[in-house]
Amino acid sequence: MATTGDIISAQPWAALGLGRQRLIFVGGKGGVGKTTTAATLGLMAADQGCHCLIVSTDPAHSLGDIFGQSLGDREQQLLPHLWGVEIDPEAEADRYIGTVKQNLRNWVKPHLYSEVNRQMDLTRLAPGTLEAALLERLSHLMDDGLERYDRIIFDTAPTGHTLRLLSLPQLMAAWTDGLLRRRQQSADLSQRFRQLGDNQDLLPKSPSQDWRTEQIHQILSDRQRRFYRARRLLLDPAMTAFLLVLIPEKLPILESKKAWEALRQGQVPVAALVINRVLPKTALGDFFETRRAQEAEYLRQIQQDFRQLPQFQVPFFAKDVQGIEALRQITQFLTT
Numbered sequence: 001m002a003t004t005g006d007i008i009s010a011q012p013w014a015a016l017g018l019g020r021q022r023l024i025f026v027g028g029k030g031g032v033g034k035t036t037t038a039a040t041l042g043l044m045a046a047d048q049g050c051h052c053l054i055v056s057t058d059p060a061h062s063l064g065d066i067f068g069q070s071l072g073d074r075e076q077q078l079l080p081h082l083w084g085v086e087i088d089p090e091a092e093a094d095r096y097i098g099t100v101k102q103n104l105r106n107w108v109k110p111h112l113y114s115e116v117n118r119q120m121d122l123t124r125l126a127p128g129t130l131e132a133a134l135l136e137r138l139s140h141l142m143d144d145g146l147e148r149y150d151r152i153i154f155d156t157a158p159t160g161h162t163l164r165l166l167s168l169p170q171l172m173a174a175w176t177d178g179l180l181r182r183r184q185q186s187a188d189l190s191q192r193f194r195q196l197g198d199n200q201d202l203l204p205k206s207p208s209q210d211w212r213t214e215q216i217h218q219i220l221s222d223r224q225r226r227f228y229r230a231r232r233l234l235l236d237p238a239m240t241a242f243l244l245v246l247i248p249e250k251l252p253i254l255e256s257k258k259a260w261e262a263l264r265q266g267q268v269p270v271a272a273l274v275i276n277r278v279l280p281k282t283a284l285g286d287f288f289e290t291r292r293a294q295e296a297e298y299l300r301q302i303q304q305d306f307r308q309l310p311q312f313q314v315p316f317f318a319k320d321v322q323g324i325e326a327l328r329q330i331t332q333f334l335t336t
Contacts, residue, residue, distance in 0.1 A: 013044070015335050017271035017310045021241040022146060023233060025268075027156045027259065028245035029252045033276035033314070034058065036321045037245050038155035039066045040330045046082035050150040054084045055141060057134060058157045061086040066322055079324070083149070087137060089130045089157070096133035097124045103219065139226040142233055237269040244309075245274045248298035257305055273309045274334070275302060277316040 013019065026038040038054055045052035053075060056063040063086055064071035067078045071086040078084045097120050104116045123129060138154075145152050233239050242263055246252040256273075263270050278299070279292050303311065314333045321327065 015310070016243070016312070018241050019238075021237075021239055021271075022149075022151050023142070023240040024151065024153045025156055025240070025242045026153065026245060027242060029255045030058075030060070032245050032247045032252050033274075033321075034245045035062045035066065035155050036327075036330065037243065037274050037276070037314075037334075038153050039063060040327045040334060041153050041243075042082050042084070043079070043324065043327045044331055044334075045151045045153070046079050050081060051148070052082050052151045052153065053141075053145060053149045054078075054082070054153045054155060055138075056084070056086045056155040057089065057138070058155055059089055061088075063155060066327070068323060087134065089134050092137050093124060093130050093133040096136055097121075097129070103215075107216065135227075135230070136223075139230045142230050143226055235267050235269075241269055241271040243272055243274060244270060244306075245276060246302070247277045248275060248295045248302065250298070253298060253302060253305070260306065260309075270309060273302070273306050273311045275299070275311060275313045278313045280315045283316070 018024070024038075024041060026034050026041070028034050035056065035058065038056070042052050042054040054063060056071075061071070063084055067084065069076070069078060069084075071084050073085065073088060073091065075083045075085045100123075101117060101120050104120070105113055108116060141152065244256050244260060246256040260270055279288060279295055283292070299313075312334050314330055317326070317329070319326075321330065
């Protein structure tokens with residue numbers, strides 16, 4: 001692979017408010033065309049010669065359909081220079097809980113296995129488990145994916161899920177910090193007890209206990225490092241950008257405004273706004289004229305509410321966007 005500096009050019013990305021950022025998040029309300037936008041950006045990157053990965057985290061996957069291929073949980077090449085993967089949050093949560101169960105089985109006595117399984121099965125149903133599992137996977141992607149790809153484009157879940165996901169690196173890092181501190185305090189206390197024992201261990205320690213303690217520390221330290229790195233990347237405007245996608249309707253506008261405000265408060269850099277499904281002038285008749293009048297009001301509202309962001313209008317196409325040529329049609333609306 002060519003080096004990132006050689007491959008990534010600011011053109012044709014400059015119009016979108018993007019430069020050489022390597023992590024691009026595409027977000028918005030469900031059903032507004034996030035996947036189509038992410039696929040178009042991926043094609044633009046591939047045409048430029050970038051090694052690019054599109055990551056779909058939306059449970060309603062359609063990335064593979066756009067490219068006419070069947071995608072799954074593992075990265076698969078779509079075109080020269082372009083790969084795709086569809087992450088199933090439910091399957092990721094099952095895998096995540098399974099890994100935790102296995103780790104715990106290494107650290108507890110056999111008669112506690114059933115209780116461990118019961119507690120972890122309850123955890124699987126708890127709020128936030130899906131996002132935590134997804135963050136675990138995405139943090140790995142950010143870790144090793146940036147070594148293999150010039151750009152990674154995330155086709156995210158609907159806005160609410162995405163905002164929770166973006167807030168998790170800080171929360172999970174703080175939680176891991178607490179666990180590591182408590183682990184160190186416990187180790188210090190054990191050492192003091194042993195010193196009081198006049199060279200006799202008041203708290204017996206076997207080699208297996210040493211190994212378990214060290215393994216716990218290693219797992220927590222690795223997680224801490226990845227979460228802190230993920231947070232640094234997300235907040236770095238030279239590395240990360242967020243594109244908001246909406247359609248000229250009331251609810252998507254309201255949700256996008258809330259999302260933009262939340263992203264700004266979280267210091268996540270938002271680069272541009274993509275307005276999908278704008279009625280073309282060729283759509284004639286009383287029905288379309290009525291719709292166009294209402295749409296014009298919404299477009300004025302969007303122009304006013306998001307005036308600080310570059311805005312790009314993509315027309316409502318007569319047919320579903322599928323295939324390379326259809327994506328190329330969209331490219332012209334995102335680069336001018």
